Amino acid sequence: xxxxxxxxxxxxxxxxxxxxxxxxxxxxxxxxxxxxxxxxxxxxxxxxxxxxxxxxxxxxxxxxxxxxxxxxxxxxxxxxxxxxxxxxxxxxxxxxxxxxxxxxxxxxxxxxxxxxxxxxxxxxxxxxxxxxxxxxxxxxxxxxxxxxxxxxxxxxxxxxxxxxxxxxxxxxxxxxxxxxxxxxxxxxxxxxxxxxxxxxxxxxxxxxxxxxxxxxxxxxxxxxxxxxxxxxxxxxxxxxxxxxxxxxxxxxxxxxxxxxxxxxxxxxxxxxxxxxxxxxxxxxxxxxxxxxxxxxxxxxxxxxxxxxxxxxxxxxxxxx
Amino acid sequence: xxxxxxxxxxxxxxxxxxxxxxxxxxxxxxxxxxxxxxxxxxxxxxxxxxxxxxxxxxxxxxxxxxxxxxxxxxxxxxxxxxxxxxxxxxxxxxxxxxxxxxxxxxxxxxxxxxxxxxxxxxxxxxxxxxxxxxxxxxxxxxxxxxxxxxxxxxxxxxxxxxxxxxxxxxxxxxxxxxxxxxxxxxxxxxxxxxxxxxxxxxxxxxxxxxxxxxxxxxxxxxxxxxxxxxxxxxxxxxxxxxxxxxxxxxxxxxxxxxxxxxxxxxxxxxxxxxxxxxxxxxxxxxxxxxxxxxxxxxxxxxxxxxxxxxxxxxxxxxxxxxxxxxxx
Numbered sequence: 001x002x003x004x005x006x007x008x009x010x011x012x013x014x015x016x017x018x019x020x021x022x023x024x025x026x027x028x029x030x031x032x033x034x035x036x037x038x039x040x041x042x043x044x045x046x047x048x049x050x051x052x053x054x055x056x057x058x059x060x061x062x063x064x065x066x067x068x069x070x071x072x073x074x075x076x077x078x079x080x081x082x083x084x085x086x087x088x089x090x091x092x093x094x095x096x097x098x099x100x101x102x103x104x105x106x107x108x109x110x111x112x113x114x115x116x117x118x119x120x121x122x123x124x125x126x127x128x129x130x131x132x133x134x135x136x137x138x139x140x141x142x143x144x145x146x147x148x149x150x151x152x153x154x155x156x157x158x159x160x161x162x163x164x165x166x167x168x169x170x171x172x173x174x175x176x177x178x179x180x181x182x183x184x185x186x187x188x189x190x191x192x193x194x195x196x197x198x199x200x201x202x203x204x205x206x207x208x209x210x211x212x213x214x215x216x217x218x219x220x221x222x223x224x225x226x227x228x229x230x231x232x233x234x235x236x237x238x239x240x241x242x243x244x245x246x247x248x249x250x251x252x253x254x255x256x257x258x259x260x261x262x263x264x265x266x267x268x269x270x271x272x273x274x275x276x277x278x279x280x281x282x283x284x285x286x287x288x289x290x291x292x293x294x295x296x297x298x299x300x301x302x303x304x305x306x307x308x309x310x311x312x313x314x315x316x317x318x319x320x
Numbered sequence: 321x322x323x324x325x326x327x328x329x330x331x332x333x334x335x336x337x338x339x340x341x342x343x344x345x346x347x348x349x350x351x352x353x354x355x356x357x358x359x360x361x362x363x364x365x366x367x368x369x370x371x372x373x374x375x376x377x378x379x380x381x382x383x384x385x386x387x388x389x390x391x392x393x394x395x396x397x398x399x400x401x402x403x404x405x406x407x408x409x410x411x412x413x414x415x416x417x418x419x420x421x422x423x424x425x426x427x428x429x430x431x432x433x434x435x436x437x438x439x440x441x442x443x444x445x446x447x448x449x450x451x452x453x454x455x456x457x458x459x460x461x462x463x464x465x466x467x468x469x470x471x472x473x474x475x476x477x478x479x480x481x482x483x484x485x486x487x488x489x490x491x492x493x494x495x496x497x498x499x500x501x502x503x504x505x506x507x508x509x510x511x512x513x514x515x516x517x518x519x520x521x522x523x524x525x526x527x528x529x530x531x532x533x534x535x536x537x538x539x540x541x542x543x544x545x546x547x548x549x550x551x552x553x554x555x556x557x558x559x560x561x562x563x564x565x566x567x568x569x570x571x572x573x574x575x576x577x578x579x580x581x582x583x584x585x586x587x588x589x590x591x592x593x594x595x596x597x598x599x600x601x602x603x604x605x606x607x608x609x610x611x612x613x614x615x616x617x618x619x620x621x622x623x624x625x626x627x628x629x630x631x632x633x634x635x636x637x638x639x640x641x642x643x644x645x646x647x648x
Contacts, residue, residue, distance in 0.1 A: 211421040215484075217377060218416075220409030221439040223401070229435075230424055310471040311425060 005303055012299040019291040024066050027284050028058075039280045041082030052081055073285055082279045090270055090282065091289055097167045097266030101258065102251045104181055105188035110243065112193045117200025118232060124205060132197065139194030148187045148261035155183060165262035184262045188255065192246060196239060203235035210234070237308050244301025245294070252290025323350035324494055324527055325374075330387035330397070332366070332373050334380075339600045343369040345551035346387070348625075349544075351495065354525040358542035358559075360532060360574070364596060366551040367531045368417075371497045373397075374529075375412050376404045391495070410440040413488035417500040419480035423472035430456070430468030433487045440491055455486040459516060478509035485516060492524060499531045514540050535578055539563065547571050550596050550607040553625055557633040567628055567635035567644055569612045606638065614639055 028035045036053040037044065044052075053059055057068040072078040076088035116136065120129040156164040162183050168176040207213065208231055216230040217223075246254075255268035256275075263269070267286060274282035306312045332344040344366040351357045359367045372378045374389050374396055389396040392411065396404065408414075416422040424432060433455060434448035443451075449468065456464035459482040472480060481501060488496055498517065502510035518541055521528050530541060538545055538559070545562045547555040547570065555568040566572055573592035579585070594611040597603050603610065605620040612619070618638040625636045628644070637644070 211416060211418055212424040214377060215414075215416060215422045215487075216424065216435075218375060218408055218414040219436040219439055219487075220405045220407070221435065222405065225439075234424070234426060309426060311473050 004306060008299050008302050012295050015295050016292060019295070020070060020288060021066065023284060023287050023291070024069055027280060028065060028069070029062065038278075039081065041080075042278060044081065048081060069284075073288055078281050078285055080274070080279050080281045082277055087282050087285045091267055091285060094266040094268075094270050096169065097264050098251060098255055098259070098268055100167070100170065100177065100181060101184055101188065101255055101264060101266060101268075102247065104185045105192075105250070106243070106247050108185050109189035109192035109196060112189065113196030113200060113239075114232075114236075116193065116197035117204065117235075118227070120197065120201040121204035121208070121231075121235075122227065124201075129201075136194035136197050139190045140198075142190060144187060144191065144257045145261055147190060148183075148258060151183050151187060152261065165264065167264045167266070184258050184264060187262075188250065188258045196242065199242065200235055200239055203238055204231050207231045207234045237305070240304060240308060241301055244297045244304075248294035248297035249290075251297075252293040253286070323352050324391065325351040325529075326388075326390045327370075327374070328388045328390070330370060330373065330389060331385070332369050332378060333384045335382045335384075336600075340384075341599045342551055342602060343599055344373065345599075345602070347546075347548070347551075347553050348387075349546050349553065349556060351527050351529060353494075353527055354521070355543045356521055356528040356530055356541050357544045357546060358530045358532060358538040359546045359548060360535065360538055361548035362533055362596065364599070365548040366599075367533075367548050368499055370548070371414070371499050371529060371531050374497065375408045375414060376401065377414075406440070409436055409493070410491045411493050412495045412497060413491070413493040415481070415484050415488050415496065415498045415501045418504045419477055419484050420504065422484055423480060425472055428469050428471055429475070429483050432472075433468075433483070433490055436487050436490050451490065452486075455490055456483065459483075459486040459489075460512075461486070477505055478512060481505060481509075481513050482516065485513070485520070489520060489524070489526070493526065495527045495529065496520075497529045497531070500533070501530070502537055503532070503534070510537070517541060535574060547574070550602055551599055552607060552636065553634070554608065554637070555635040556625070557635075561633050565633070567633065568608075568637045569614050569639070570608050571635075573611075606636070614643070 031038065034049075036049050036056070036058045039056065040049045040052045056072065057064055060068075073088075076086065078087045079085065080087055080090075116132050120132045123129060151162075152164060155162045163180050165184075166180065168180050170177040204227075213226060213230050216226045221229075253268065253271065255264075255266060256272045257268075258264070259266045259268035260272045267289065270282060271286040273279075274286065327350070328348045330344055330347045331342070333340050333342045347366070347370055349357060349359075359370060361367045369378055373385060374391075376396070376399075378385065379401070385397055387397060391407070394403075394407075396407065399407070423429065427435075430449050430452045433452035434445060437443060437448040437451055438445070441448075453464045453468050456468055461467050461479060461482055467475075472483070475483060481504075485501075496517075501517065502513050505513060514537060517528065517530075520526060521541075528541070530537070532538060542559050544558055545556070546553055547562070547568065549570050555562065555566065555571045557565070557567075562571065563575070566575055570592070573590075576590045577592065579589055592611055597607055597610065604622065606612070606615075606623050609615045609619040616638070621638070623636045623638045625634050627634050628637075628641050
């Protein structure tokens, strides 16, 4: 098991290295113009461009440029020249907001998706199943920005039961924190609830036909236990994979729209503003930050997977 | 001696998109205490459906089930799902065909056996696991303490079938239904599993309903044989009667298609020509008529299951006793 984890972690570092090279190439090398001018921002004077070139070593060879850039990102020296702010500090200050949003939404979407998927699969073709099918298709089809706007319009403006946005730190007032995040959580979770409940439903229907489910019934345990212990448990394995991918992607950039509409001052909003201003250093850092989370959660899921499915552990221990 | 299981006129049909399939059509047989009853027939003759219906595994909105199956004074067909659940596992246990897929891949085998015990007995998890280890030992699994903590994929096919049998015997059921228990196994492993079943049958006096298409398995284990064809019983007799005095042309065909080491080998192994009839729309007369080389005018009428020769030897064929005797 330890060897398995170490190998996964080594793989994670290799993937992150590859991503950093690609990010560097996309931002610095591929566009056919002076990178210093682009990094400096839209209204930069020649003196600032010269400073950027000196800071990032842009007059040197590409490998040196790459190393300088990575050093800047990882030591927290990278600055946004357009706004004259340190990028890493900005990301770190936005992280609690983004994580509050993502973790809450992820809890919400997993609980609802498992519940809805389970209800659908128990009586396929029933009224409940059909209604949930329609609901999840609607949920999958709703664009996040539209849903967010509609929720804001009805619940914050018309009925005024929820605040219009902004973030209250958990440490300041947990109830206000919760109250301010409910609409953003719903907005972010709806797509995934629809998608995951569909996937879980079809997994469960497949697993119900497995021989070992028949064995479980023949044991004389209750139908509920057959479903929970044997069907649901085995149906969750693909869901956990999806969750690792999606949760990483949501933390690493999937919140841009939600944070923007609800004015939550997190990493997503920062990225959104940087895109609007064509401010490259924050974009580079946020891209690396996103890649880091996606790869991190994939690694966690790989390790978790081995606990969920014992056959994977064997595959790893067997000589290659 | 009163039978522990008496199946009478069991009928099971399934509604499908293409029409109603009459999978089991009026099957009756008795199982006495300690007896091994084999149900024999080719694929799709309704033998597995018969077995699974006994413990309610075929119940579904699409299934219509009628008839009676009296077990311990109660009609299994009539029991509610909850009542039937107390019978499953505790009084009637089942061993399935494919041991590779019949165990849940994500739980340790000891836990899977313990789950069965705890479903019916108020015991702690630890006690149930201790019992699981004893059971694994009793079915001949080496190192049972360690093996109980292994997952199904760490066992070979034969070992998994032993685990299934250990699980089935956990609560010392009166009746064990073995649905093609050796079909998915190698021949040498088949013999081991059959020996195990026979030992358990003798030592614990457990009755066994053995579903198989392999007459070799039948000869090895059975006391009584029920031959099924197209959803009906076509012949029922004691093991010796069936092998030495078979009365139905289908049974003749089955026995004739076994290679005999003591006789000169024919050019081709005899086989029964044709296919079994569709169970959506079975023939009104004798269901075997289309494939029978002894077919005659009477065969357009459905033959009854009746005793033509010995006591308790039933067959479903219009041929006279002389004609049947003359064939041999």
